[in-house]
Amino acid sequence: MSHNLELLMDWKAIAKSVAPTLGAALGGPVAGTAVKFLAGALLGDEKATEQDIANTILTASPEQLLKLRSLDGQFKLKMRELDIDVYRLEVEDRKSARELGIKGGLWVQAVLSFVFISGYFFLTYLLFSGSVEVTPAFEQTGTLMLGVITGAIPMILQFWYGSSQGSKEKTQAVKP
Incomplete structure (x- = not known):
């Protein structure tokens, strides 16, 4: 590898x-x-x-x-x-972060999420449409950067929509 x-x-x-x-x-x-x-x-x-x-x-x-x-x-x-x-600590940690966002408003998170995801799809479009020529010197670095950016997309979606069914089940199990 x-x-x-x-x-x-x-x-x-x-x-x-x-x-x-x-x-x-x-x-x-x-x-x-x-x-x-x-x-x-x-x-x-x-x-x-x-x-x-x-x-x-x-x-x-x-x-x-x-x-x-x-x-x-x-x-x-x-x-x-x-x-x-x-697991309770993990749920409470996420819950407190979400509550903080709700109390202060989520406009900053919403703007950052929108800019990041829009930029990601714009960059992906440029790369796959052939509008940008990727030089051999930049290919390896560009691939690494695209991979890191792609890896951040699920975190943004998890923030807005929650994570997996397993996390939802853990949350239900933790509730008194």
Whole structure:
């Protein structure tokens, strides 16, 4: 797998698909705890950086992914011992962000979303219509940039429309 392709991949999404509790923690308010846990348990070095963990997950063998899956259960137990519900924290984190947007109005988010998505489709049109010539020197960088921009589109849609059915089910399970 090429280095640029690895950069395009979202290592946290891989972690979440293999180890859901750890993945949820990595994207929420207890991310530091999850990173420290993974650094020690997966890499054997509690001082390892998030980038070290990302590199390990992006290049993981099936055996390493299996180990990551088993670490998910250990992390879940550790969080339960500390009386921390990772999924509740994840839901509350998103809920508070949405409430903040509602209280202050969503015009800034709406404008930024519109500009970003319009710019994305305009750029895509230019590239595929042949209106712009992509030089060999820019091809690799342009591909990387287009991949990163494309990866941001689902985040914008998740902000406005919520994420997956699984998240909706988690939200329903968290409600008292």
